[in-house]
Amino acid sequence: xxxxxxxxxxxxxxxxxxxxxxxxxxxxxxxxxxxxxxxxxxxxxxxxxxxxxxxxxxxxxxxxxxxxxxxxxxxxxxxxxxxxxxxxxxxxxxxxxxxxxxxxxxxxxxxxxxxxxxxxxxxxxxxxxxxxxxxxxxxxxxxxxxxxxxxxxxxxxxxxxxxxxxxxxxxxxxxxxxxxxxxxxxxxxxxxxxxxxxxxxxxxxxxxxxxxxxxxxxxxxxxxxxxxxxxxxxxxxxxxxxxxxxxxxxxxxxxxxxxxxxxxxx
Amino acid sequence: xxxxxxxxxxxxxxxxxxxxxxxxxxxxxxxxxxxxxxxxxxxxxxxxxxxxxxxxxxxxxxxxxxxxxxxxxxxxxxxxxxxxxxxxxxxxxxxxxxxxxxxxxxxxxxxxxxxxxxxxxxxxxxxxxxxxxxxxxxxxxxxxxxxxxxxxxxxxxxxxxxxxxxxxxxxxxxxxxxxxxxxxxxxxxxxxxxxxxxxxxxxxxxxxxxxxxxxxxxxxxxxxxxxxxxxxxxxxxxxxxxxxxxxxxxxxxxxxxxxxxxxxxxxxxxxxxxxxxxxxxxxxxxxxxxxxxxxxxxxxxxxxxxxxxxxxxxxxxxxxxxxxxxxxxxxxxxxxxxxxxxxxxx
Numbered sequence: 091x092x093x094x095x096x097x098x099x100x101x102x103x104x105x106x107x108x109x110x111x112x113x114x115x116x117x118x119x120x121x122x123x124x125x126x127x128x129x130x131x132x133x134x135x136x137x138x139x140x141x142x143x144x145x146x147x148x149x150x151x152x153x154x155x156x157x158x159x160x161x162x163x164x165x166x167x168x169x170x171x172x173x174x175x176x177x178x179x180x181x182x183x184x185x186x187x188x189x190x191x192x193x194x195x196x197x198x199x200x201x202x203x204x205x206x207x208x209x210x211x212x213x214x215x216x217x218x219x220x221x222x223x224x225x226x227x228x229x230x231x232x233x234x235x236x237x238x239x240x241x242x243x244x245x246x247x248x249x250x251x252x253x254x255x256x257x258x259x260x261x262x263x264x265x266x267x268x269x270x271x272x273x274x275x276x277x278x279x280x281x282x283x284x285x286x287x288x289x290x291x292x293x294x295x296x297x298x299x300x301x302x303x304x305x306x307x308x309x310x311x312x313x314x315x316x317x318x319x320x321x322x323x324x325x326x327x328x329x330x331x332x333x334x335x336x337x338x339x340x341x342x343x344x345x346x347x348x349x350x351x352x353x354x355x356x
Numbered sequence: 357x358x359x360x361x362x363x364x365x366x367x368x369x370x371x372x373x374x375x376x377x378x379x380x381x382x383x384x385x386x387x388x389x390x391x392x393x394x395x396x397x398x399x400x401x402x403x404x405x406x407x408x409x410x411x412x413x414x415x416x417x418x419x420x421x422x423x424x425x426x427x428x429x430x431x432x433x434x435x436x437x438x439x440x441x442x443x444x445x446x447x448x449x450x451x452x453x454x455x456x457x458x459x460x461x462x463x464x465x466x467x468x469x470x471x472x473x474x475x476x477x478x479x480x481x482x483x484x485x486x487x488x489x490x491x492x493x494x495x496x497x498x499x500x501x502x503x504x505x506x507x508x509x510x511x512x513x514x515x516x517x518x519x520x521x522x523x524x525x526x527x528x529x530x531x532x533x534x535x536x537x538x539x540x541x542x543x544x545x546x547x548x549x550x551x552x553x554x555x556x557x558x559x560x561x562x563x564x565x566x567x568x569x570x571x572x573x574x575x576x577x578x579x580x581x582x583x584x585x586x587x588x589x590x591x592x593x594x595x596x597x598x599x600x601x602x603x604x605x606x607x608x609x610x611x612x613x614x615x616x617x618x619x620x621x622x623x624x625x626x627x628x629x630x631x632x633x634x635x636x637x638x639x640x641x642x643x644x645x646x647x648x649x650x651x652x653x654x655x656x657x658x659x660x661x662x663x664x665x666x667x668x669x670x671x672x673x674x675x676x677x678x679x680x681x682x683x684x685x686x687x688x689x690x691x692x693x694x695x696x697x698x699x700x701x702x
Contacts, residue, residue, distance in 0.1 A: 224481070225481060226403050227400075227403055227404065227481045227482065227483030227484065227532075227533070227536070228404070228483035228484065228528070228529040228530075228531075228532035228533045228536070229403040229404055229483070229529060229533060230403070231528070231529055232527075232529055233527055233528065233529070235484075235487070235500060235528040235529060235532070236500045236501050236504065236527065236528040239487070239491060239499055239500040239501065239528075240499065240500075240501050244487065244491070245478075246487070246488060246491040246492045246493070247478055247488060247492065247607070248478035248479065248488070248607075248608060249478065249479040249480070249481065249484035249485060249487050249488055277608055277609055278472065278477070278478070278479065278480030278481070278608075279480045280477075280480065280608065280609060281609060331610070332607075332608060332609055332610055333609070333610035334609045334610065334611055336610075
């Protein structure tokens, strides 16, 4: 009798557990539910974690060190298995990923609140500031203008954002410890260097009301110089600011830096 | 009876005080009318509708030195109304702590119709243009964060922002929108030229008429239309000022073909905007016309419209034509705009 009771309890528990698992995968129960998700941006060089002041080598033998590394990420969207997009208010959906503000593991966390619960299979985001936002004028920028100014992500001589700011030094066969400054952005409405990328998640990210979903994004900084186009410091890529030939190449290369390493569902 | 009157008076006083302080967001819309001889607007007012309160706030900000690091250099420091908002008498504009800028202050007028701003067009939205002078170390040398902190600490700004914007916040976006609202109202469209063109009575005298003909024949391809600029960037053959070596539009996109090109300036109110050119090198209109006649040098990217059939550079102008041109250009002076109380500090 007693055994029977225990058995019943176990059976009931199993049924309940399996039920709740089933519920999670059907969309119906998720309606109206919202949860938070954290996107971890983790800079790397190749397969190693990125470190300030470390010496990194390009394939041509040039070396470089970095002291400042920041970039703008905007318009983050999650896509579910049916291609539905999460909705996040555009005005708040813009961030400066700053390596100097990262945690000891080198991760910079962006937490998005009140995301519709769902089973997300892709993440899409922009690098920089898109023309739609820019041409709204002050109305489209909210407090981001001030935030970008504080972070040194604006040009004082031209009204535009620096999409990436990589400051450091480089050494090549000509000279040692020369200034390296990659400040790529759009130039007003004349030159659009905003790039949007969509990355597949290795497993489904489940956003729920009472859980913390995490997506761990890696940015391989080496790709900035050795992406689909390999550039060298001697050819002018030691100083990149608004040049209409150089900046789209850096924008394209940088957009290839990103990959999703893994997803946590807690 | 007297006592009742006193009480009533005091009560009314309190009431009027209160109503001023308590006044929330009840904006009074302002219509923007495009002068009949003007092109359509570039600025999208849907994103920033004009209101009396917003314009008044923008005006206060325009004249406020606290937008600069030493609290002394307001926008109006370099943009003086009676000279069509230029820095009268200065070849190059001045900034905080006696810093000397890099370029001649351009006039502020008809900004609602401009696509890009500044001599090199570095700013492509009016709202975002003020960030350049505010944050530039040789101009106002301030951060947006500091400006906002100073405005928040002020006794007037909190309620002025409340009256001007729905969210009532003192922040960068609202500050820039208010500045835009004020600057958008700076429309110069009441010169003798405008009155002639709109058939409102005045007519050109014979010298001005001749000047208009010369102008249309020799100048209007660049200084085109009612704005007197086609808003393009061109190299007009100025010798390179070696102290500045200002590469002009090249600085924006680093395109070789943009070297030494500058925006074609409007000629409205040109009589009062001396000195002329991006570095203020010419102090009179006569000097400018003499330059176009005989002073150009080839710096590589010279505008093809300035090359004569024999490959020499310049625009042929007789002394008499120059005299007539100057007479015509003076019909572009708009005393209404230059003296309008709505733009003056006091």
